[in-house]
Amino acid sequence: MSDWEIWLVIGVLALATAAARSSFWLVGHHITIPKRVQEMLRYAPACALAAIVAPDLVLVEGQPLLDLSNIKLVAGIVATIFYLLRRNMLQTIVFGMLFYTALRLMHVF
Secondary structure (H helix, E strand, O other): OOHHHHHHHHHHHHHHHHHHHHHHHHHHHHOOOOHHHHHHHOOHHHHHHHHHHHHHHHEEOOEEOOOOOOHHHHHHHHHHHHHHHHOOHHHHHHHHHHHHHHHHHHOOO
């Protein structure tokens, strides 16, 4: 691609993003979203986060690795168990990162 094509793509994507984000502000009061759709949208952030985090936990060098040598997966499972016991997200993040760091520093796996 040439430089002008790259800048054109960036400009079009910026306009598309601005149009998509401002559309609710411009016509949001004219549109009513059904209650069922509103209930489903509550789960969108959690689904997006899972879609970002899950591949990082499971993939090692582009290949799925589902055993104890994958310390990211082990730390993720332990952090999930911690969250289920404590129900505190900030503590879970701190605990998960400390556990992951400890596994990396111990060179056990």
